Structures are given as C-alpha cells and as structure tokens.
Ligand code: FES
C-alpha cells in the first residue's frame with residue numbers, strides 16, 4: 001500500500017465498474033457479467049475454518065467453495081440458461097452491496113488491486129428468511145482496450161458454517 | 172388416507188413402519204418429525220459407528236478436529252505417539268467446552284474456566300490448587316475427558332458411543348469391498364484435498380443417506396442440465412444400467428452405474444490405473460472396470476461418490492471422489508460436511524483437475540449439489556405438513572428381483588441400477604435401531 005497513490009479518476013472509474021458488475025449479477029444479465037471478466041479470470045472463494053487466534057491460517061490454503069476460471073464460469077452460466085437449473089427455479093433475488101472500496105496499484109501497470117466489502121442479500125421463493133452473506137473481496141481489475149475487466153475475484157465469507165442450503169448465486 | 176388414532180404411540184408407529192418397509196412402503200413423517208428425531212438421537216446415534224474424520228485431516232502428532240456423533244461434540248486428536256483418540260469436548264470439572272476451534276494442533280488443552288489441563292488424548296494432567304484445594308482427594312486418572320471408542324478402516328476414523336456395540340469390521344459387514352473403490356486409488360490410498368466444505372440446510376439427513384445409497388433414478392432429471400449440455404458422460408437411455416448392492420441387515424448400500432461406452436477406469440491417469448489394479452482385488456477390478464459412477468452410503472450418515480466429469484462435452488474428463496457426512500441438528504435440519512478425496516500418489520495436476528471438477532459439481536456451490544439441496548429442502552418441508560403424517564412413499568422397485576448370480580462382490584446385488592432394494596435395506600436397518608432391536 002502507498003507505493004504510488006492511485007489517482008482519483010481511476011479510483012472512481014474502478015468503483016463504478018465494481019457497481020456495474022454487481023448490478024449485472026443482481027439483474028441476472030449473466031452474459032453481460034461474463035463479458036466483464038478477462039479471459040484469464042481466477043474466481044475463488046477460499047474456505048474459512050474456525051481456528052485458534054494464533055493459527056497460521058483461517059482461510060484454507062487448499063479448500064475452495066468456488067475454484068473457477070473462465071471455462072467453468074461459462075459452464076455455470078450455460079447451466080443457468082437451461083430450464084433445468086432447479087436451484088434457481090424460480091430464481092433467487094439477490095442484492096450485492098459493495099462498500100469500502102479501496103484501490104491500490106497492482107502487479108503490472110494496467111492492473112489494480114481492489115479491496116471491497118460485499119454484503120449479499122438473497123431471498124428464495126416465498127421463504128420469509130433471506131440468506132445473508134458478508135464477504136471480504138480482494139479483486140484485481142485490469143484496464144483493457146475495451147474498458148475495465150475483472151481479472152481476479154477473491155472473496156472470503158465471514159462465516160465458517162454457512163447458513164444456506166446452497167450457494168446457487170455468484171458472489 | 173387412513174386415519175390413525177392421535178394417541179398412537181411412537182413404538183407402535185415404529186412397528187408399523189417396520190412392517191411397511193417389507194411391503195415396500197415408508198412413511199414421509201420419518202423425514203421431519205421431532206419425536207422421530209429424538210428417538211434417532213437416543214437409539215440410533217448412540218449405538219452406530221459414526222464417521223469422525225479421515226486420517227489425513229490429522230496427519231501429525233497434536234493435530235485435531237472437532238466433530239459430532241449425534242449431538243455430542245468430540246475432539247478427535249492424534250497423540251504424541253501417532254494414535255488417534257476421541258473424547259467428549261467437555262471439561263470434567265464444570266463442563267466448559269475445551270476446544271472451540273474446528274481444527275488445529277495442540278499437545279494439551281487447557282480449560283479457560285478454572286484451568287484444568289488435559290493431554291490431547293484426554294488424560295487430566297494439570298489441576299490448579301491441587302494441594303490447597305483438593306487436599307489429595309482428587310485422583311487425576313478418574314477425571315480425564317470422557318472417552319469415545321474409535322476404530323478405523325483404510326484411513327476412515329469412526330467412533331461409537333456404545334461400548335457394547337460389535338467392532339467396526341463386523342459393523343461394516345463386507346461393505347469394505349465397496350469402500351475400497353473410493354479409498355484404494357493407487358498404492359498410497361487417498362487423502363483429503365483440504366478441510367470440508369461445511370454448511371447448514373433445512374434438510375433431513377436421511378434424505379441424503381438414501382440418495383447416496385444409490386439413487387440413480389434422480390440423476391437424469393435432478394441433474395438434467397448436465398445430461399442436456401453433455402457434461403455428464405451418460406445418457407438417459409442407458410442410465411438405468413448397473414448394479415444396486417446392499418449389505419443385508421447392515422443398512423449400507425451402493426449404486427454402481429455402468430457406462431456402456433465408458434472405458435474401464437476411464438478418467439484416471441494411466442500410472443494410477445496400474446497401481447489401482449494392484450491395490451484392488453481381481454473381484455474389485457472386475458466391478459470397477461464396469462463402473463462409471465459409484466454412489467454409496469455407510470449407515471447411518473456417511474456417503475461417497477465417484478463420478479466422471481468433463482469440461483469438454485463428450486469427453487471422459489476426470490473422476491473425482493467426494494465424501495460427505497450428514498450431521499443432524501434437529502428435525503429436518505442438518506449440517507453438511509463435504510470433502511474431496513484425491514489419490515495420494517497422483518500428480519499435482521491431476522489432483523488440481525479433480526478438485527476443480529469436484530467444486531464445479533459438489534460442495535455448496537456445486538452445480539449438482541445445488542439442485543440436490545433444492546429438492547431435498549422441499550422434500551423436508553413437505554414431510555413436516557400435518558396431512559403427511561399418514562402418507563407413505565412407494566419403495567417397490569426391484570421388489571422381486573433375484574440377486575445377480577454373476578456378481579463378484581459381497582452383499583445383495585441386483586440390476587438395474589435404478590432400484591429401491593438398497594433403500595428397503597437401509598430403512599429396515601434404521602427401523603431396527605429405532606425399535607431398539609439392532
Ligand atoms: S470447567 Fe474446566 S476447569 Fe472448571
């Protein structure tokens with residue numbers, strides 16, 4: 001942090017990109033969402049394990065809830081486009097609240113590290129009890145000729161025992 | 172709908188259920204009912220061998236995980252000599268929880284209330300104010316953590332709360348032959364890829380046990396998207412082919428789906444296949460060679476699945492193995508643990524590929540798992556309706572099928588794979604326990 005500050009315009013462009021990405025998910029415009037990802041996207045959600053405070057890790061180095069790349073994300077979206085994605089039939093209502101966006105320089109000049117908090121509200125069918133997920137995201141966005149693209153999504157749930165029968169949504 | 176007197180006792184209901192199973196009926200109420208849940212806690216989980224951990228989760232001295240049998244929270248730890256112990260996660264002084272983490276490494280546990288200290292194997296070794304307070308009246312050896320019997324098979328560690336229960340080998344009763352199909356992937360066996368995915372669902376644990384005891388019937392519909400897009404190497408027309416094998420009187424069952432166009436050992440790297448042919452017996456090799464999908468449950472709440480998955484429609488892809496534990500936490504409510512097992516001797520690339528296929532298909536975000544849990548929570552919800560209290564489900568597939576005389580493995584093997592035979596065996600074992608006659 002702080003090697004070279006990221007200029008205001010870039011920060012606000014990136015912030016807007018993050019918000020538009022969240023909107024595409026919430027509006028179930030999955031093809032638009034895929035178009036916002038780089039071809040070499042890494043999409044991961046590490047598994048949280050309750051450990052003692054001094055433990056070396058509490059996010060598993062090997063276990064993932066999502067362990068995806070472009071190819072597997074395409075499979076997920078293709079699936080949602082069939083009539084047989086029962087988990088999303090009828091679809092979940094989601095709202096991604098993206099806050100605390102902090103932008104730092106990335107590992108190469110076109111890339112930026114974006115830290116954000118993401119709170120997801122998800123309701124299913126007539127159930128009066130929504131699922132609520134709180135996540136810490138450490139993403140990478142890349143400036144390309146066609147605009148901003150998400151190159152990495154890394155999102156850690158703030159809960160080890162997740163309180164929902166499935167995770168049929170994107171984070 | 173037949174009407175039963177309100178006062179019908181639970182014992183009578185269990186007896187009626189046992190009779191029903193023999194004629195291919197099982198009551199929906201079993202899947203969401205407080206009284207049934209309580210009886211399971213009291214009579215079933217207190218007597219069966221229950222899965223605790225895979226040895227590779229606690230490979231080093233001091234490693235521990237916390238797990239459950241019924242509603243009992245246990246510490247499963249490897250001591251300084253490498254031996255695995257299970258103890259109730261409760262201080263013997265006033266009952267504080269000893270270990271609040273899900274996993275870790277510790278040679279000793281020190282209670283955060285008054286400071287009693289135990290070895291990870293459960294022996295009490297430290298008591299503050301021993302002399303001043305207890306004046307020599309406290310014998311440390313009498314106040315260790317409450318011990319739980321453990322035994323293991325091929326890396327699977329089980330615990331049993333009943334000191335009188337028969338040994339694990341006898342409990343598994345020949346199902347080891349089928350467990351090997353998941354566990355002997357090469358001469359090094361298998362290991363967990365990492366800690367289990369863990370979530371909570373409004374689903375009755377028994378629905379999962381039944382599904383994984385060989386419900387080949389649901390696959391072409393519940394997972395239709397996979398067939399439709401070609402990611403699942405089977406087609407609706409051949410999907411019913413295969414064996415359903417159960418261990419009579421034990422409750423365990425496995426479905427072995429054939430793949431007429433699926434090559435023997437397809438989806439495994441060649442060097443591993445060579446090792447598998449050594450680690451498995453000729454009879455196991457004969458079964459494995461014809462098996463595309465193997466989906467089995469160890470009674471009561473542990474399951475395995477081996478399945479090929481290809482990211483290129485039409486190709487064989489990789490075969491991954493998932494192991495899952497259904498921990499009941501209330502009527503119609505459970506905690507799910509889902510692991511991916513990988514062959515120890517496989518290359519890093521193969522492990523990575525298998526894990527990627529596993530997470531795409533299983534675990535809470537898995538595209539197959541998502542649909543299963545959607546169905547299972549709905550089944551559970553329905554089972555809780557009052558009208559459903561007198562509704563039975565049909566379990567009559569394969570009622571009269573004779574066992575396949577050619578089948579080389581133990582137990583009762585029938586064809587086709589789409590069958591209720593395993594489930595009748597599962598439910599009659601379950602009912603034996605509930606009747607107190609296991
Ligand atoms: S409760 Fe553990 S030392 Fe008192």
Ligand SMILES: [Fe+2]
Nearest residue numbers: 389393539543
């Ligand atoms: Fe399924």
